Amino acid sequence: MPRIDAIDIFYLRGPEILDISDNSQDATLIRISAGGEVGWGECDASPLPSIGALVGPMSHVACRPVNDSVLGEALDNPVDIARINQRIKARSLDLLQANHVLAGVDTALWDLLGKRLGEPVWKLLGQKRVTPKRAYGSQLFGDTAQETLEKARTQRAKGFVAVKFGWGPFGHGEVATDADHLTAAREGLGEDGILLVDAGTVWVDDLEAATARLDALRETEATWLEEPFVSGALDAYKALSERSGSIGIAGGEGAHEFFMARAMIDHGGLDFVQIDAGRMGISEARRVAEYATAKDVRFVNHTFNSDLALSASLQPFAGNAKDDICEYPVERKLIGESLVKDRIARDADGLVCAPEAPGLGVEPDADVIRRFLVDVEIKVAAEVLYKTPEV
Amino acid sequence: MPRIDAIDIFYLRGPEILDISDNSQDATLIRISAGGEVGWGECDASPLPSIGALVGPMSHVACRPVNDSVLGEALDNPVDIARINQRIKARSLDLLQANHVLAGVDTALWDLLGKRLGEPVWKLLGQKRVTPKRAYGSQLFGDTAQETLEKARTQRAKGFVAVKFGWGPFGHGEVATDADHLTAAREGLGEDGILLVDAGTVWVDDLEAATARLDALRETEATWLEEPFVSGALDAYKALSERSGSIGIAGGEGAHEFFMARAMIDHGGLDFVQIDAGRMGISEARRVAEYATAKDVRFVNHTFNSDLALSASLQPFAGNAKDDICEYPVERKLIGESLVKDRIARDADGLVCAPEAPGLGVEPDADVIRRFLVDVEIKVAAEVLYKTPEV
Numbered sequence: 001m002p003r004i005d006a007i008d009i010f011y012l013r014g015p016e017i018l019d020i021s022d023n024s025q026d027a028t029l030i031r032i033s034a035g036g037e038v039g040w041g042e043c044d045a046s047p048l049p050s051i052g053a054l055v056g057p058m059s060h061v062a063c064r065p066v067n068d069s070v071l072g073e074a075l076d077n078p079v080d081i082a083r084i085n086q087r088i089k090a091r092s093l094d095l096l097q098a099n100h101v102l103a104g105v106d107t108a109l110w111d112l113l114g115k116r117l118g119e120p121v122w123k124l125l126g127q128k129r130v131t132p133k134r135a136y137g138s139q140l141f142g143d144t145a146q147e148t149l150e151k152a153r154t155q156r157a158k159g160f161v162a163v164k165f166g167w168g169p170f171g172h173g174e175v176a177t178d179a180d181h182l183t184a185a186r187e188g189l190g191e192d193g194i195l196l197v198d199a200g201t202v203w204v205d206d207l208e209a210a211t212a213r214l215d216a217l218r219e220t221e222a223t224w225l226e227e228p229f230v231s232g233a234l235d236a237y238k239a240l241s242e243r244s245g246s247i248g249i250a251g252g253e254g255a256h257e258f259f260m261a262r263a264m265i266d267h268g269g270l271d272f273v274q275i276d277a278g279r280m281g282i283s284e285a286r287r288v289a290e291y292a293t294a295k296d297v298r299f300v301n302h303t304f305n306s307d308l309a310l311s312a313s314l315q316p317f318a319g320n321a322k323d324d325i326c327e328y329p330v331e332r333k334l335i336g337e338s339l340v341k342d343r344i345a346r347d348a349d350g351l352v353c354a355p356e357a358p359g360l361g362v363e364p365d366a367d368v369i370r371r372f373l374v375d376v377e378i379k380v381a382a383e384v385l386y387k388t389p390e391v
Numbered sequence: 392m393p394r395i396d397a398i399d400i401f402y403l404r405g406p407e408i409l410d411i412s413d414n415s416q417d418a419t420l421i422r423i424s425a426g427g428e429v430g431w432g433e434c435d436a437s438p439l440p441s442i443g444a445l446v447g448p449m450s451h452v453a454c455r456p457v458n459d460s461v462l463g464e465a466l467d468n469p470v471d472i473a474r475i476n477q478r479i480k481a482r483s484l485d486l487l488q489a490n491h492v493l494a495g496v497d498t499a500l501w502d503l504l505g506k507r508l509g510e511p512v513w514k515l516l517g518q519k520r521v522t523p524k525r526a527y528g529s530q531l532f533g534d535t536a537q538e539t540l541e542k543a544r545t546q547r548a549k550g551f552v553a554v555k556f557g558w559g560p561f562g563h564g565e566v567a568t569d570a571d572h573l574t575a576a577r578e579g580l581g582e583d584g585i586l587l588v589d590a591g592t593v594w595v596d597d598l599e600a601a602t603a604r605l606d607a608l609r610e611t612e613a614t615w616l617e618e619p620f621v622s623g624a625l626d627a628y629k630a631l632s633e634r635s636g637s638i639g640i641a642g643g644e645g646a647h648e649f650f651m652a653r654a655m656i657d658h659g660g661l662d663f664v665q666i667d668a669g670r671m672g673i674s675e676a677r678r679v680a681e682y683a684t685a686k687d688v689r690f691v692n693h694t695f696n697s698d699l700a701l702s703a704s705l706q707p708f709a710g711n712a713k714d715d716i717c718e719y720p721v722e723r724k725l726i727g728e729s730l731v732k733d734r735i736a737r738d739a740d741g742l743v744c745a746p747e748a749p750g751l752g753v754e755p756d757a758d759v760i761r762r763f764l765v766d767v768e769i770k771v772a773a774e775v776l777y778k779t780p781e782v
Binding site: 011013017018019020021022023025026044045046047048049050051052053055056057058059060061062063086089090093094095096097099100167200201204205230231232233234235254256257258259260262263266267374375376377378379380381382385 | 402404408409410411412413414416417435436437438439440441442443444446447448449450451452453454477480481484485486487488490491558591592595596621622623624625626645647648649650651653654657658765766767768769770771772773776
């Protein structure tokens with residue numbers, strides 16, 4: 001019975017960190033070893049607090065570092081992963097950042113177990129085969145409507161029928177300005193393009209501000225409006241979903257555990273639930289995918305990191321035929337683009353499937369990790385509690 | 392117009408950290424300076440990830456360190472505090488630990504503003520006068536029913552009419568064992584004692600496990616059952632509240648922002664919402680208190696730290712006459728007991744009021760901070776990003 005003999009965390013950082021909504025400018029990676037196998041996971045999380053959550057000293061019985069619930073645990077089958085998840089949740093209950101670290105840990109556990117058993121993770125999760133997903137190109141709005149138009153044309157030329165625009169100026173200014181951006185996006189995509197819009201929580205819980213954009217969204221035939229509000233604003237979500245008609249309401253990336261996502265399905269009126277395995281782990285994301293299916297809500301991944309994260313986020317719904325669209329980042333920085341050698345590619349029709357190879361089916365490149373690795377040292381009461389490990 | 396010119400974080404640790412549910416074994420303190428005044432706040436949070444969340448490098452536009460949204464901001468009135476809160480929430484949206492740090496920051500801002508304006512925080516929050524609260528002694532169950540009996544007698548002898556027992560063995564074993572503990576607690580408290588029971592999320596979301604304890608709770612006339620489930624398990628909370636009859640259902644300490652607590656009120660059927668200002672800040676806690684009043688749910692503080700945290704947690708409902716019970720830790724370790732010189736005392740009837748002095752009305756003792764201060768140094772890419780500051 002192999003036991004987990006090492007768990008390491010790595011902080012990677014690109015040459016510049018810009019003040020933009022691009023989560024792939026740095027990276028938080030988790031590496032777990034057991035019985036001679038190694039698994040990798042990526043957290044969509046702030047690196048330094050995550051290191052603290054993995055190795056920081058215990059505060060009390062329910063506020064322990066994550067590694068304390070992982071090291072030495074048996075890892076033979078999916079039940080072990082469920083047990084380790086539960087251990088972390090109970091023993092790090094009061095350590096808020098622990099959920100983001102758990103995400104990478106859970107992913108690395110599945111990767112490791114899949115490699116050992118020679119099976120892709122999605123199969124270990126109970127799915128018989130993968131079903132193709134329409135990859136939507138995920139990018140930021142342009143600073144001007146003209147720029148948005150050009151960005152839409154560029155993605156369409158690259159073969160993206162479905163394109164999501166998000167963040168940037170959208171929602172911060174006049175309703176008419178937003179309408180201009182939406183019109184430009186529709187024009188650039190063409191009549192048959194699938195237009196997805198991401199407001200990036202800009203209206204917090206202001207129902208009227210979101211409602212004011214519905215006409216322009218309808219006129220440009222947007223498929224969904226994503227994150228009009230912060231994840232917890234269930235009442236505002238619900239009310240908007242009752243007004244939005246043909247415009248689907250999407251959200252959920254802010255959920256860092258199953259129950260948060262479930263609340264948005266049960267009480268927020270979501271049409272699409274968007275889950276980042278890098279924020280809650282593959283195990284919890286799978287629970288959300290199953291729950292969404294039962295409630296006839298469409299599950300979509302949220303991914304703005306490397307292909308390691310993309311594979312992780314595809315696993316929970318890899319075999320759900322009805323969930324046929326997936327986020328596919330196209331504007332990533334260096335780390336996001338290069339961490340994995342064999343990219344998860346779109347086919348000629350622009351479709352993507354979860355990898356068939358064991359585990360996550362993708363492997364981070366050690367040279368790339370070394371290239372971007374940040375030296376971190378944390379001393380607590382004269383003891384070195386963390387030092388960037390060897391790759 | 393004074394601006395915030397410094398924000399510091401301190402990690403305090405007692406001589407031993409035991410594997411028990413006592414949050415006062417260490418401490419995370421925030422100190423903010425502006426225009427010659429200083430304010431203090433305590434986070435109920437893991438220290439090392441919190442330091443990382445305050446000072447760690449930016450990852451992207453919505454994943455910045457908390458200090459980046461605080462330093463240099465104007466601080467003249469409550470509107471400024473609301474603005475700084477919103478800044479942190481938007482700019483640290485993807486930094487999970489940020490909410491626990493915000494709690495201490497928000498508290499320190501209120502303390503500082505109150506001192507400057509010569510008013511207690513509760514008055515700045517719009518409350519006209521303080522109303523007394525019955526202090527309930529909050530402690531852990533004994534390891535045996537006999538020990539629980541003795542602990543109940545001890546608290547009663549100390550003048551606590553209301554006593555809460557939590558954690559320890561409760562819920563982990565047989566229903567009969569839990570019943571023995573409850574019977575012992577009731578016996579020790581006497582017939583007229585107010586018995587409160589805290590399950591510490593032990594049943595996660597297992598409705599039947601919680602239901603199995605209702606008979607014993609009814610027989611011993613417990614006033615509430617607290618945290619039968621994790622905070623997000625709205626459905627289980629709701630279902631239990633429909634079965635619990637005379638036993639009130641309490642929860643909410645896990646909420647790290649207003650919307651989480653609101654969801655528990657709207658969809659979890661809570662009778663008592665328990666909020667820790669050390670986890671969401673005074674501003675958000677005040678929103679919960681106002682919302683709870685509107686929904687006829689009773690607001691109670693959650694506090695297991697020092698009297699700095701106790702004062703912070705009393706402020707949001709200091710003047711709500713109907714919310715007439717408050718948590719008052721009685722089993723704290725060294726730091727919790729000594730951090731503040733002038734304790735918030737119970738009167739002869741066992742009642743407690745929020746302090747009348749400006750700000751929080753309590754001041755941490757610099758000598759105590761120095762005594763327990765932990766030396767921490769964090770280096771990132773050869774640069775010292777954090778070093779324990781001078782007190």
